[in-house]
Amino acid sequence: GCPFAACGNCPFKEHKRVRSGNISRKMIQRAEIQRTIRSDEFEENYRFRNGVEAIPSQLRRNQKIDNLPYRGFLGKKMGCFLAITAINVRRALRYAQEDAKKVLDYIFQLVFTGMLVNFDLISQTD
Structure with missing residues (x-):
């Protein structure tokens, strides 16, 4: 270094040479945004946002909703x-394929309990 320092x-x-630089407002804002992006709260909100934005994306890609006839x-x-009904039906069918036994058991239970209730009501009125 310099002996006179x-x-x-x-x-x-x-x-x-003098080492100096300017920090603009844009740089400060960018740093703040990067700090918020790294937070856990932002990640949770972003996950929710992915689920919300998937539906319009699916409507545009699969259902061609921009060019309806x-x-x-x-x-x-x-x-x-x-178009939205078609998406919901596809999801229901996918769910039914994954858990077909549970769905069929549930439907059978609803029908069976409904028959018992109807039978009880008919027998009580006689």
Whole structure:
């Protein structure tokens, strides 16, 4: 280093480069955003956002909702309704395939208890 650094009387001080820089507002904002992105709360919200944004994406990709062949407000509304219904039916079928036994047991239980209730009501009225 400089032998005059300790006393502060360096004769070459005017000729030395000064290390300085500017920090803009944009850089500060970017640093704050990066800090919030790394937080756990942001990750939880982002996971929820992925689930929400999947539906419009699926409507655009699979159902071609941007180019519906229906005219008018009610036609577009019905087209959207049918597209969303198709997505829900697909999900229900996928769920039924995964848990077919549980679904069938549940349906059988509903039908069977419904028959018992109806039978009891009929026998009580006689």
